[in-house]
Amino acid sequence: MGSDIGHLDELEDQSIFIVREAYSQFRKVAMLWSIGKDSTTLLWLIRKAFFGKIPFPVVHIDTTYKFKEIYEFRDKYAEKWGLDLIIARNEEAIKKGICPEKGKFQCCTELKTDALKKAIEKYGFRALYLAIRRDEHGIRAKERIFSPRDEDFEWDYKNQPPELWDQYKTKAKEEEHLRIHPLLGWREIDIWEYIKREDIPMVSLYFAKEGKRYRSIGCECCCSPVDSDADTIDKIVEELKTSKTSERSGRAQDKESAYVMQKLRALGYM
């Protein structure tokens, strides 16, 4: 089966539609850029939606434990694409010495979720674009396109607002902010086929070196590479077509117990 241009066009048009819906409603928005393949793809789509001039900031939540390739890539393309880049860190927690060795749940919560909370408070964002996809994780599959978080940042997954057709909720007073998920309907393979079609630059960690590559990236200490010889985008697409393991099998957060991801997300984790 060859690449499917019609299908990718449909996904692209729908994502751009969602991005513009949220911007028309909130104006005071930002995008979370983890520098991974999904959020870099989302960034690409957002550049398209606004004809190359993104009218809001792009936020990188920096735990300080990211791969050096991620920092290099971020700085290079932030400049090249003229991004209004905000680097958000939980400096207090970093000073306190919070690190993965002292407990991963706490580390994710303080260095990611709390860093994000502080950034939202500081800049007053009403909505945030995130590049999560339904097919990465069963918990993410339960998400809405426009997903509210309350004042404690919690995701009330037992009582989500309805979405009908292409109509989404608006923001209520008691809600802290809304998460906007324009890529929810994309699959991992769609992302790679789109990266190939659009020639979107990607962090080198995704491409195999000495028989290993990263399929999902985050903090260096909590990601393991998978066995792979896929050193080009074409080979990655081929690999995904036959793969029998799931995308996040190299991510530590997903493994500790069956519901860690649900608990992290309920507290406001991305």
Add this chain to the structure above:
Amino acid sequence: METLKFVIVGHVDHGKSTLIGRLLYDTNFLPADKIEEIKRVSQQLGRETEFAYLLDHLEEERLQGITIDTTQVFFKTEKRQYVIIDAPGHVEFVRNMVTGASQADAAVLIIDVQEGVREQSRRHAYIVSLLGLKQVIVVLNKMDLVNFSRERFNEVKEEMVKFLDSINMEAIFYIPISAMKGDNIVNNSDKMDWYKGPHFLESLNIFKNRGSDKDKPLIFPVQDVYKIDSKRIIVGRIEAGVIERGCPIKILPGSQITRVHSIERFLEKNDRAYAGQSVGITAEDAPFITRGDVICFPDREPVLTDKFHANIFWMAKQDFIKGERITIRCATQETTCVIETIKKRINSSTLEVIQGDGNVLRNLEAGEVIVKTKKPIVLKSFNDVCELGRFVLVQDENISAGGIVTDF
């Protein structure tokens, strides 16, 4: 390769999530580590391997053995790609079911053949019809629990045929299956040789994708206007037709007529854009234009009206009182409206008419109503351009009802 989305609906515990899990398992569509995870979690909870855990990911869902919220999974055959939408069957979570079903092109209604047609079986079928879905397959599940009895199958089938007939629907197939045991899912079961129709996987081939709206007159609802460099770019998604550089356009609800100066897509040069595309355009004159305007051809205008008939489904806990002001959104148009008349107030499960000329709609009730909007809105018939033939009612920032325009 085309993609078709279908939703699986039905009463709680009739086996929606199990059917999906079984289908993915039997078609070898599950990563090995996912199967391991499900076996492990099932064991932890002291159960037989439970395919439903593939989709029921929330801790509460697994402990209680029910689906709380809708989810989507991907699946592929030789012919095309599918998105399967799982919808919760519990009455508490009908809103989540509506959310899932509104994204579908077709529906599969599952009925536990032992229990027979139940409250949510009927309600879900009715909601599917209210959402404008016309393609339905009915599967009668748990045939193993009735010894694969043809008589029981026919009994339940007859009941459903009658119900669907009363809401002007007709299922394409009725298929006897056992999702738990794998009968008639991806092979013809040898336990039911009296059944001559397709197995479930094969039956999906019958669903048709939505046709293209390219050959219809232009409908381009305005999403926003961006000022970029010196340009004013009007952005939106084309819902029908084709827009071309130089073509005359009219901007409703006003009467301005201008021409398309350029078609804008980032780093692309285009002279035209088609239904389904998210694009930007610039106009020759600088017309006054805002979100909610609808661009069309001057001689092919849609209806502009402040009054229309519709079928709506109320799904908020709070009652809706006739005459109350409420926000209405149709495509990118937004205004306030009142429900002038509730011609019929309908129990969405029994179809009983609760009240003729009603004055209230309660949670999970359907209504045949007349809507009066404050500002006129642009409409098309749902069967022509669905985006302009359906709407939502918004109360306290949440969607409280969905509706389909039946007449204007």
